[in-house]
Amino acid sequence: MIYKLRLYVTGRTHNSLRAIENLRRVCEEDLRGRYEIEVIDVLEHPKLAENERIMATPTLVKKLPVPVRKIIGDLSDRDKVLFGLDLSPFDIAGENQSEANGGA
Numbered sequence: 001m002i003y004k005l006r007l008y009v010t011g012r013t014h015n016s017l018r019a020i021e022n023l024r025r026v027c028e029e030d031l032r033g034r035y036e037i038e039v040i041d042v043l044e045h046p047k048l049a050e051n052e053r054i055m056a057t058p059t060l061v062k063k064l065p066v067p068v069r070k071i072i073g074d075l076s077d078r079d080k081v082l083f084g085l086d087l088s089p090f091d092i093a094g095e096n097q098s099e100a101n102g103g104a
Helices: 014-030 046-051 078-084 089-100
Strands: 003-009 035-041 059-064 069-072
Touching: 003 014, 014 035, 014 078, 059 078, 069 078
Parallel strands: 003 035
Antiparallel strands: 003 059, 059 069
16 A cells, blocks of 8 residues: 655755655555655645645645545654654554454
8 A cells, every 4th residue: 555645845944854854764664665755845835735725734645545544743653654654653563463464
């Protein structure tokens, strides 16, 4: 299952850069190769943010798998991010164990 994620940021602010770094870390640690990240600067693409009803940045939008979820903030709280992605530590441990057993 591929996670399609959109991160809305405002320029290259400290919070924006921290959110990008935190999201990449969570994805590398917990979704290894099963994710796509699209970073959208609302200053450059305000219409995209308007269409998505983004009211604050940084905001992460999980497009796939459904349901769509939004997480607002710098994504420094790993548990909150995993919850927003509909993942739990148990899910991750189970998938890692499955990979170790050859996907069985």
